[in-house]
Amino acid sequence: MATTATVTVTPTATTVTEYEKSLQEGLSLPILLADRVIKAAQEAESSKSECADLVRQVEHLSQMLRSCVRLAASTQSLYDRPVRRVVADVTKNLDRALTLVRKCKHTGVLRHVFSITTSADFRKVSSLLESSIGDMRWLLTIFDSEETNLSLPPIASNDPILAWVWSLISTVQMGQIKDRIDAANQLASLARDNNRNKKMIVEEAGILPLLKLLKESTSPDAQIAAANALFNIGNDPETVRLIVDVSGVPIIVGVLGESSMKVQTAVANLVAQMADVDSIAQEDFVRENVTRPLISLLCTDMVLELPKAPSTTKTSILSIVQMNKEMTEKSTSKYHNQVSSNSDGSSRVGGHSKKERDVEAPEVKLKVQIAYAEALWKLSKGSLLCCRKITETKGLIGLAKIIETERGDLQFNCLMTVMEITEVAESNAELRRAAFKTNSPAAKAVLDQLLRVIQEESDSKLQIPAIRSIGCLARTFPAKEKRMIGPLVGLLSNRNVNVATEAAVALGKFVSPENFNCAEHSKAIIEFDGVPPLMRLLKINDQAQFHGLVLLCYLALSAGNSKALEQARALHAIEGAARSVGPQHPQLKDLITKAVNHLTLYQAAAHPHRQSYAP
Structure with a gap:
């Protein structure tokens, strides 16, 4: 659509010129028609009074159209959807007016032939022009940031939501920051209400202004409002694909790595939903390396180094304590340097976020971690590339530690992420050998927690993903490895039939x-x-x-x-x-x-x- 050129990318000079030319041409036609109507009315030889009334209406329209031209020329990023719709309707009505007044120039026999229904035609055309005046008046007011317009334009009388959507999208794209926040929140509410509203927002080019607000705004409230609106809009494959097609994925990834914690929560939820409903979006996010900020943010303040196997050399207890202390300090320093360096430009977690995290309420920290973990879960599902990115970093260790120390949704989301990774590894020997070899500290940490969950937890919601994960890794365990078999056999007698059945499935993979x-x-x-x-x-x-x-x-x-x-x-x-x-x-x-x-x-x-x- 015409407004897309200035929202997500910097358009070339040719693109801008074509866009401006297209809009200018659309506005120039009704102005020329208005001039012709006025001239033809002045040359009328019959129905002069009615023609004079039409001239007053057309002159009013002409003034409004010229104001619209000036507005389009002076506005850097004009939301043109209602402009084009209204101007097209005005053009049609002016054309009818021109046809009518030209009939009034005929004399003699032709005059009587063409003027049989003149009075009725004048009333009808006058009514159409009055509607166009109302449309133009509404159109000019929605672009006035200092005026609140609650009226309904005649063009949208049969569908009031259309006028509301136009007004809200226009405000998101062109309004003051406070008004943009309110408009984005209202769009989010409209999209949540029903699919028809959501479809209308998409068709009227609402995605790009929301992405622009998300990307360019320095207000966290504005970014949250934009992310929430995109979340409510992008809940089906078709709409998510539209977000992808207008380069929305790089914008979302960039905001995730650079914004405040509350914004990150909303954006991570958006990533999770988009990845869940559309595989193209899922792979685009992975290619944009969204896993890096997600893992870094999820594991902030967590030591992601596991102690190496103890040396055979005799070491004093004091030396061990000192060695562990140095290892912890080194790991913490290395981690913070890593997340601050932003070597690939896509996932910076700067000092601002660290400071904010230190003073943020525990419930806010928990909420954002839940969102990160859910995004990793949805991104990992069936994606070999994503699973490789997670396992090639310290992601598995981080997931294992969270499964060990956390409870509730955060623990569940991390378990589901591990389950998705193991399901991909089950069908990919290279990933299985690289990530889950028996002497890998990360693999051992994950397996320890999976076993702990199936033995100590009573919630089937947690047990089932842990059971499935162990079953998917059945081919990695050596012949003498019985540590996994016993707990799974014990679950065959579980009172929960689903748990017992999952245990049978997992054991079946061991003995297949x-x-x-x-x-x-x-x-x-x-x-x-x-x-x-x-x-x-x-x-x-x-x-x-x-x-x-x-x-x-x-x-x-x-x-x-x-x-x-x-x-x-x-x-x-x-x-x-x-x-x-x-x-x-x-x-x-x-x-x-x-x-x-x-x-x-x-x-x-x-x-x-x-x-x-x-x-």
């Missing part, structure tokens, strides 16, 4: 034939007495039965000679579950057949006449 150590992990599950609770899981509901059956089949394939499976009558259980689950999940047919045949080999003595199972 795709896992190189499936045989050893299967033995571990049996050693931890996992078969009895698994058999009970098969009797609960469809989902639990499905995942329980998969796990039991895997155990049968890897540990078919187990006494525990025989005593639990696993063969009978698989066959029974297959009859109820098999028809609904035909993809299990081959797995069930292999498991039954494998168990039959070891239990043939107990069932001498059994035939091979074929569902």
Whole structure:
């Protein structure tokens, strides 16, 4: 749209010229028409009184149009959507007036032919011109920063919200700072009310003025109002894509790294929502390195260094204390230098934010951290690039420490971020090996907290992402690693069916034939007495039965000679579950057949006449 040239980027001289030319041409046409109407009315040979009345209206319109031209020429960033709509309507009405008054010049027979409905036409055209005068009067007042305009223009009489939206967007783009804040807040409220209002704000070019307010304003209240309005507008893929297309992502990332804490909260919420609803926006944010300010801000005042493995050399307790003190001081200094240096220009966290953080209320600090963590969670979902950026920094350590020390939404958001990273790592061996190798301090810190959550927490909302994360990393654990197996087996008996089912899913990844150590992990599950609770899981509901059956089949394939499976009558259980689950999940047919045949080999003595199972 025409106003986009001056909002987010510095336009070239050619762009500005074309924009000004286009607007000037749009305004010059009705002015020329007005002059022609006046001239034609003065030459009228009939209905002179009616023509004189029209001339007065047209002269009034002409003056207003010229005022609009002067306004457009003197205003650096004119919001032109209502200008173009109103001027187009005025032009149409002036054209009708010109056609009418030209009829009044004819004499003789032609005069009688063309003047049959002249009186009615004059009343109709006069009414249209009066409406145009009302539109122009309203148009000029909304651009007057010193005048409050609560009137409704005739052009928007059938849709009052349109006039309101025009007025608010115009104020956001051209008004004084206090008025811009109020207008942005009202746009946010309108967008929140219903989708029609939101769509109208978008169609009437409301996104760019809000981005401009967010980027250029030195008022935190103005930036918060702009961010909140964009948040309420950008809640669907189509609208988010529009924000992306007008270079909104670099603006948002820049504000996030440089603004006050309250602004950062609103902007981080906006990042989270945009990344959640549109994958293009998600990847654009990651490419703009939004993860760096998010991690830096999330982990402010946190020591992100883990102590190295102790040396075999004998060291006194005093030396250890001194070494730990030096390590902490070095880490803190290194971190603050890092977040202040802003080497890539996209994520500066300057001294102002640090000072503000020191004096800010605890609840404000918590709120902004929750927003940072949610943004990282939404950015990480399915994004290999984002997960790499987080794991290549000290992000995993920071997430682990927050999971350990915090509670509520902050802990949950960090757990969800870890879960998204592990889900990406499950399907990407390179990321899995780089970020979660067994001797990595960051990986160990994360795994310790995941285990702690599933063992100590009782809230399934926290347990489930921790269980899924461990399951996604199943292929990283060596054959002798049983630390993860025991707690997961214990959850098979959990009273919450969803938790028990998630445990079965995770254990299934440990004993899947795709896992190189499936045989050893299967033995571990049996050693931890996992078969009895698994058999009970098969009797609960469809989902639990499905995942329980998969796990039991895997155990049968890897540990078919187990006494525990025989005593639990696993063969009978698989066959029974297959009859109820098999028809609904035909993809299990081959797995069930292999498991039954494998168990039959070891239990043939107990069932001498059994035939091979074929569902």
